[in-house]
Amino acid sequence: MQQHTDALILQVVAAVPAGRVASYGQIARLAGLGRAARRVAAALRRANSQPPPPWHRVLRSDGRLGLPVGSAGWHEQIQRLRSEGVAVIDGRVDLRQYLWSGGDGDQSDRDDLDSLLWRLQE
DNA sequence: AGCCCGGCTTTAT
DNA sequence: AATAAAGCCGGGC
Numbered sequence: 687m688q689q690h691t692d693a694l695i696l697q698v699v700a701a702v703p704a705g706r707v708a709s710y711g712q713i714a715r716l717a718g719l720g721r722a723a724r725r726v727a728a729a730l731r732r733a734n735s736q737p738p739p740p741w742h743r744v745l746r747s748d749g750r751l752g753l754p755v756g757s758a759g760w761h762e763q764i765q766r767l768r769s770e771g772v773a774v775i776d777g778r779v780d781l782r783q784y785l786w787s788g789g790d791g792d793q794s795d796r797d798d799l800d801s802l803l804w805r806l807q808e
Numbered sequence: 809a810g811c812c813c814g815g816c817t818t819t820a821t
Numbered sequence: 822a823a824t825a826a827a828g829c830c831g832g833g834c
Contacts, residue, residue: 709816709817711817714816719830719831721830722816722829722831723816724816724830724831725814725816725830725831725832727814727815728814730815731814745815746815747816747817747818748817751815752815752816757815760815
């Protein structure tokens with residue numbers, strides 16, 4: 687049941703390229719879940735898939751992390767992002783610069799996104 | 809059915 | 822720019 691949607695969510699998250707980030711809401715839409723942003727969060731929290739999904743590339747719509755400030759996960763997420771070259775300043779990421787295919791950066795990601803959506807379409 | 813609770817989002821102060 | 826209040830969508834009880 688939820689298994690299916692969870693898997694779907696994880697696939698979309700897995701499609702976010704390293705060095706880029708996406709918002710919960712964005713993932714939800716791409717997965718065809720409408721505004722179920724919180725559902726995405728739930729899926730990530732419970733995610734126990736074998737190669738763990740790049741959960742750290744998912745942020746809130748304002749560029750701040752979803753996890754409680756100062757928590758272990760919060761620190762870990764920042765560390766992971768930085769190791770991918772994403773600047774985290776004061777617990778925040780500049781979405782205008784790192785958001786995945788949201789604005790108008792390089793469109794090189796676009797192809798990946800489209801092909802992914804087609805594959806998920808069935 | 810009804811209520812509460814989330815790694816959220818948007819809108820209004 | 823920061824905070825508060827209302828939405829939204831599923832899940833668990």
